Amino acid sequence: MLLAVPLALAACAERPSPSAAAVRRNTMVIVTTGDADVLLPPVTSVTTGINVSDLIFCRLAELKLGLNTVDDSGYRPVLARSWDHPDSLTIVFHLDPRARWQDGAPVTAADVAYTFRVYTDTAVNSPLAPFLGQIASVTARDSLTAVFRFRRWYPDQLYDATYQMRILPRHLLDTIPDARLATSAFARAPVGGGDGPYRFVSWEPGAQITLAADTSWFLGRPGIARLIWRVTPELTTAVSQLLAGEADAMELIPSRAQLERAQASTRVRLVPYPSPFYAAVVFNLRRPLFQSRDLRRALAMAVDRTVVVRSVFGPWADVAVGATSPMQWIWSDSLRQLPYDPAAAGRALDALGWRRAAPGGTRRKNGTPLAFTLLVPTSSPPRQQAAVIMQAELRRIGVAMRIEPLEFTVMDGRSQAGDFDAVFVSRTIDPSPSSLLQFWSAGAASNVGGYDDPAFQALTAAAARARTRAAAAPLWRQALERLNTDAAAIFLFSPRNEAAIAGRFRDVTIRPDSWIATLPSWRVAPPGGSPGALATGGARAAAGR
Amino acid sequence: MLRFLARRLLFAAVSVAAVVLFTFLLVHLAPGEPMLGSAEGARVAPAVLARQRALFGLDRPLPEQLARYAANLLHGRLGQSFVLHRPVADVIGAALGPTLLLGGVALLVSLLVGVAVGAAQAARPRSATDTLLGVGTLVLYSVPVFWLGLMLLLVFGQALHWLPVAGMTDPAIHDALSPLGRVVDVARHLVLPAASLALVQAAAFARFQRSTLLESLGGEFIRAARAKGLPERWVLLRHALRGALAPTLTLAGLSVPYFLAGSVLVESIFGWPGLGRVTYDAIFARDYNVIVGTALVAGVLVALGNLLADLAVAAADPRVRLDR
Numbered sequence: 130m131l132l133a134v135p136l137a138l139a140a141c142a143e144r145p146s147p148s149a150a151a152v153r154r155n156t157m158v159i160v161t162t163g164d165a166d167v168l169l170p171p172v173t174s175v176t177t178g179i180n181v182s183d184l185i186f187c188r189l190a191e192l193k194l195g196l197n198t199v200d201d202s203g204y205r206p207v208l209a210r211s212w213d214h215p216d217s218l219t220i221v222f223h224l225d226p227r228a229r230w231q232d233g234a235p236v237t238a239a240d241v242a243y244t245f246r247v248y249t250d251t252a253v254n255s256p257l258a259p260f261l262g263q264i265a266s267v268t269a270r271d272s273l274t275a276v277f278r279f280r281r282w283y284p285d286q287l288y289d290a291t292y293q294m295r296i297l298p299r300h301l302l303d304t305i306p307d308a309r310l311a312t313s314a315f316a317r318a319p320v321g322g323g324d325g326p327y328r329f330v331s332w333e334p335g336a337q338i339t340l341a342a343d344t345s346w347f348l349g350r351p352g353i354a355r356l357i358w359r360v361t362p363e364l365t366t367a368v369s370q371l372l373a374g375e376a377d378a379m380e381l382i383p384s385r386a387q388l389e390r391a392q393a394s395t396r397v398r399l400v401p402y403p404s405p406f407y408a409a410v411v412f413n414l415r416r417p418l419f420q421s422r423d424l425r426r427a428l429a430m431a432v433d434r435t436v437v438v439r440s441v442f443g444p445w446a447d448v449a450v451g452a453t454s455p456m457q458w459i460w461s462d463s464l465r466q467l468p469y470d471p472a473a474a475g476r477a478l479d480a481l482g483w484r485r486a487a488p489g490g491t492r493r494k495n496g497t498p499l500a501f502t503l504l505v506p507t508s509s510p511p512r513q514q515a516a517v518i519m520q521a522e523l524r525r526i527g528v529a530m531r532i533e534p535l536e537f538t539v540m541d542g543r544s545q546a547g548d549f550d551a552v553f554v555s556r557t558i559d560p561s562p563s564s565l566l567q568f569w570s571a572g573a574a575s576n577v578g579g580y581d582d583p584a585f586q587a588l589t590a591a592a593a594r595a596r597t598r599a600a601a602a603p604l605w606r607q608a609l610e611r612l613n614t615d616a617a618a619i620f621l622f623s624p625r626n627e628a629a630i631a632g633r634f635r636d637v638t639i640r641p642d643s644w645i646a647t648l649p650s651w652r653v654a655p656p657g658g659s660p661g662a663l664a665t666g667g668a669r670a671a672a673g674r
Numbered sequence: 675m676l677r678f679l680a681r682r683l684l685f686a687a688v689s690v691a692a693v694v695l696f697t698f699l700l701v702h703l704a705p706g707e708p709m710l711g712s713a714e715g716a717r718v719a720p721a722v723l724a725r726q727r728a729l730f731g732l733d734r735p736l737p738e739q740l741a742r743y744a745a746n747l748l749h750g751r752l753g754q755s756f757v758l759h760r761p762v763a764d765v766i767g768a769a770l771g772p773t774l775l776l777g778g779v780a781l782l783v784s785l786l787v788g789v790a791v792g793a794a795q796a797a798r799p800r801s802a803t804d805t806l807l808g809v810g811t812l813v814l815y816s817v818p819v820f821w822l823g824l825m826l827l828l829v830f831g832q833a834l835h836w837l838p839v840a841g842m843t844d845p846a847i848h849d850a851l852s853p854l855g856r857v858v859d860v861a862r863h864l865v866l867p868a869a870s871l872a873l874v875q876a877a878a879f880a881r882f883q884r885s886t887l888l889e890s891l892g893g894e895f896i897r898a899a900r901a902k903g904l905p906e907r908w909v910l911l912r913h914a915l916r917g918a919l920a921p922t923l924t925l926a927g928l929s930v931p932y933f934l935a936g937s938v939l940v941e942s943i944f945g946w947p948g949l950g951r952v953t954y955d956a957i958f959a960r961d962y963n964v965i966v967g968t969a970l971v972a973g974v975l976v977a978l979g980n981l982l983a984d985l986a987v988a989a990a991d992p993r994v995r996l997d998r
Contacts, residue, residue, distance in 0.1 A: 362942045362945065362955070366944065370840055370945075
């Protein structure tokens with residue numbers, strides 16, 4: 130009897146009517162491992178919240194696939210039809226008069242000025258506010274002209290003015306005190322308050338978020354009628370949903386085993402795109418042991434990074450060339466890096482006085498063993514596996530590395546407090562190379578290792594002042610090489626991102642920093658149509674590297 | 675009866691208060707920054723972090739934070755989620771229904787299956803049926819819930835396509851279904867997570883029920899019933915099982931914590947939007963108010979489970995007097 134109930138329910142599998150089948154076909158179910166926090170761009174900080182709100186709210190301009198952050202040619206107009214630079218400290222945006230809020234009100238320059246005020250108001254406490262520090266003011270010259278004034282000239286002015294802010298509807302929000310915006314009803318259900326290609330429909334906490342295409346969007350009707358983010362925390366289950374046809378897309382699959390499952394499927398295709406991540410073992414340069422540049426270099430040379438990457442990821446990651454990823458335009462596989470040379474590493478340690486009493490033992494200097502502890506987050510199996518391989522490689526040259534697995538928040542707390550020898554971090558970088566400064570410039574909050582090198586500082590300062598990409602690229606690359614040579618960290622791997630997309634979607638292109646940035650131009654193949662255009666999408670994404 | 679209820683409710687209130695106090699202290703004393711969330715690489719400026727901490731009073735001494743929390747709790751306020759920017763009561767309220775549905779169905783199914791299997795075994799002790807069911811329940815009892823869940827998901831969801839892999843409803847067409855269609859849709863999604871939770875506990879109930887039933891079958895009153903010439907099935911179900919059910923019902927009441935703890939795993943595996951998932955996410959994000967709030971609700975549910983079990987035992991066995 131009890132067995133009959135589930136069997137009967139299994140037999141009740143819905144046989145969708147033609148209209149239901151069409152609804153399903155024109156809907157993309159995106160499986161995500163975490164729910165959104167809020168859907169208000171200045172305050173949302175989790176991936177799902179950012180992805181959903183990105184499709185509801187527009188920027189003034191968007192980066193093109195090449196992610197050229199320096200030149201105006203790297204951007205395409207969105208809310209702003211055009212822009213000009215009357216002087217080195219001013220950008221004037223001319224809004225597209227066709228742009229409308231989803232309740233019918235026009236998008237105006239007053240909305241742009243209001244948005245800047247909200248993002249920079251300390252009461253809102255936006256995590257993006259620090260990135261707007263070089264913008265002195267935003268004013269409305271007239272209803273369609275917004276004027277940005279900067280404190281100083283720098284090449285990324287247009288990037289900061291467009292990339293960090295999504296324009297908000299002043300007429301719906303200015304009655305809400307800024308401090309209450311994050312907890313307002315609008316932040317959870319921005320009905321009618323978007324200006325983007327999709328409208329908010331519903332949010333069932335912990336379950337799903339639904340958006341519908343705005344068929345009257347001024348830049349053209351999106352190709353997919355409905356988007357549903359389905360929350361599935363367990364990765365195996367998430368991939369099973371894709372393989373069972375219950376979900377259609379996933380931003381990336383961060384596991385070799387799950388990637389191989391998806392690769393073997395005929396239901397989904399993997400679409401590669403350059404990753405905005407790199408992982409590195411950062412040394413704490415405040416600790417006496419790691420103040421020796423030669424010792425750090427020896428440790429870096431003792432690790433065969435190719436073996437680590439292939440063992441952990443197989444073909445699904447690249448050896449990191451430095452503190453960058455293939456997503457950034459400064460990336461180059463010809464960057465100078467320390468070679469894998471354990472013999473040279475051993476000689477260098479000998480020269481520093483770290484000697485082995487017996488073969489196979491730990492090196493000692495004045496009775497002190499050459500030993501340190503590496504903090505590894507328990508949330509990252511790849512980093513734990515990589516740490517074990519590193520441990521074995523370092524042991525071969527007489528270095529004892531203890532692995533201390535910690536929950537992420539605990540590890541992060543200790544690394545921020547400088548309470549570590551070495552820490553295995555993953556860094557998500559921006560399209561702009563200036564993100565290098567956030568993690569490695571002296572005094573930066575995220576420079577957890579305390580790297581402070583005048584030559585590096587000078588190179589990055591010069592690169593940040595360069596007027597063209599051609600002038601800046603060599604300087605950024607020299608700075609990256611300086612970091613490699615100094616061995617402030619061992620740059621280990623940069624995973625290859627693979628989005629999983631159901632076969633019926635075509636014209637799929639992916640911008641590496643935001644996989645859904647080009648989603649409004651994706652299309653649904655007609656029933657029985659070939660999914661072949663997906664391959665083109667993957668190639669296009671690769672071309673954006 | 676009333677005295678019994680009052681005594682049990684007082685005891686439950688003290689227990690829940692202790693759970694809340696212990697959880698509050700534990701989460702606040704545990705290392706980890708609550709305002710960073712669980713996303714690595716989030717670049718939160720120190721000034722932003724400091725303002726956020728001040729906003730939630732986390733910059734105050736722990737005794738002051740505890741006093742404020744207790745005062746708010748007495749006024750029925752559970753605070754605000756750091757991560758979700760919503761009142762904790764709303765977060766828990768949205769998740770409680772799915773958890774009660776999943777846990778309730780799983781408890782009921784495990785009890786029915788467990789009692790039935792235990793009775794079948796006790797009816798023919800040391801028979802082939804008894805041995806087979808005994809081995810089966812032992813195997814099920816040894817299986818970790820998360821493993822069983824994944825196996826059910828891979829076989830019945832992904833490979834056979836008999837049942838949905840995850841979630842509580844079909845995301846694409848649920849809203850377009852008829853009311854009955856929606857009920858069936860939820861029921862289909864419920865089968866695998868409920869089975870994952872229920873099967874392991876059913877094995878425990880079956881083993882327990884078998885031994886209590888065998889003990890009951892050796893009693894004087896059973897010999898008297900048989901001497902009266904009652905059919906064996908009647909003796910088993912009407913006399914032996916009634917008396918032997920009381921300890922199993924008590925065990926069912928005591929198993930509420932198992933269902934709550936199991937729901938953390940099962941809800942994560944099957945993407946079931948319940949309290950277990952909320953708790954799991956809150957722990958990793960150090961969302962203090964949500965963690966303490968869910969502990970409070972779990973404490974109340976456990977206390978209620980025990981109370982209901984006592985009442986059920988009294989109903990099943992007239993010899994039990996609640997006033998004693």
